[in-house]
Amino acid sequence: MRTSILKSLKPDIIVEMLGMAVAFENWKKVMETADILYQCVQRIYEERQYHKAMELPIPHVNLERPLVYYFGLSHLMCGMAHQNLGAYEQARDCIYKYAELGWMEDLEGEGLLVVDEFRFLAKTNLYAVDILSGNIELLEEYVAFLQDNLEEILPGLNTILQAALMYHLDVADILHTFAEQIDEFESYEDAENISYYYSYCFHLALYYRKYDRLREAVGLTVQAMHIANQLGNDCNFKRCTALFESLRESATAEQISEYRKVLMQCLDEYETGSHTF
Structure with a gap:
């Protein structure tokens, strides 16, 4: 997706769209929307890292939660969609992605709590995928x-x-x-x-x-x-x-x-x- 489009998107609005897609069990739409969310927050993170490296003021983006939450949610929702479609290997791959989000820089306070929450969700969801896999x-x-x-x-x-x-x-x-x-x-x-x-x-x-x-x-x-x-x-x-x-x-x-x-x-x-x- 083009950068100009990504810049116009609001992560919290995309989260609401994800919720609607999940409610209607439209798993294809869930995966598509989760990918858009991932691309959107990846752009925000890369822009922050660039400004930090260049010693420029960090651009402010209005977010309801720490940025790491949106990374985790994008993988979580994609994994949920794969699991409901019976694609357990793909679901497992998504789980591994949000099992450890500590790679992000500048995590502190609430962000670290979010990392722990997704680590726990990964544990419980991996049990589910493994059992459903047989x-x-x-x-x-x-x-x-x-x-x-x-x-x-x-x-x-x-x-x-x-x-x-x-x-x-x-x-x-x-x-x-x-x-x-x-x-x-x-x-x-x-x-x-x-x-x-x-x-x-x-x-x-x-x-x-x-x-x-x-x-x-x-x-x-x-x-x-x-x-x-x-x-x-x-x-x-x-x-x-x-x-x-x-x-x-x-x-x-x-x-x-x-x-x-x-x-x-x-x-x-x-x-x-x-x-x-």
């Missing part, structure tokens, strides 16, 4: 890691359920281990955790369907539908609808009534203009 012998170690880092349990269980579906694993004991924390998932209010909770419900429904716990699968599917509608994610809503229909014969009258209620809520929102399809 290294299921890491599961026991990963469970111990989650027990020491409770804030990672929800995304961690998503990884474990996906691996269970991919590699035909029985993870009932792991779910039991985190039963107390699982009871708290529904109370989460921030958008990121709500999104993770949708994924947890949906994948657990698939897992229960596989093991013939069909009524539980139906209940989780309806719960996932509620969340998908709350998030305005029509693609996920359609997935839930398809899953419910595959389980309809096992649904109770109460579950069917709840399912119809969610559908009518969507129709009401469409007719009032508060939701668009």
